[in-house]
Amino acid sequence: AQRVTQPEKLLSVFKGAPVELKCNYSYSGSPELFWYVQYSRQRLQLLLRHISRESIKGFTADLNKGETSFHLKKPFAQEEDSAMYYCALTKYNTDKLIFGTGTRLQVFP
């Protein structure tokens, strides 16, 4: 079965601390992995995708096919990073996204 698991509903850190949001997936084949973010009172938006191998707003995510994980990391959290983060996957070159249940990141001053 195709599934995305985000084990933490809430992650709280202090400003400047490292952050790692966990994401594990199960999928038969070669999926494409994404992180979407939703800031307060804003719409869901793409943060990064694994094929881009970019760093966006200081966040990076590496696809580990052996562990079927796509954890999101940032070395130094900022207060403006507080938001809801969703990990998602899709079959390559399609639009059908399968989302995890999301992790709320709270960054305290």
Place this chain on the structure above:
Amino acid sequence: DAGVTQSPTHLIKTRGQQVTLRCSPISGHKSVSWYQQVLGQGPQFIFQYYEKEERGRGNFPDRFSARQFPNYSSELNVNALLLGDSALYLCASSSGGGGPSGQFFGPGTRLTVL
């Protein structure tokens, strides 16, 4: 471009009624997808339409239907509403086929079924 737009913003219906939700994609996008987001959960895929044809369907009953118009806007219809249909309904558009910029989401329509 205002991005993906959805109407209405909020909607209250009673059980058994029917509802139609509307979505306008970003100019130039030919693919529209619909998602249902129940409180505390991630969005769940309902449909994808590309060039007016259904490209994908999620695990939803036949009470859910959708269509895409020649201008690429889309409607989602839900018949015989149940209490469990209460959710945020999201529309997303893309250039199609998992384009390089991914999907762009609208603000959603909050449906409450009483």
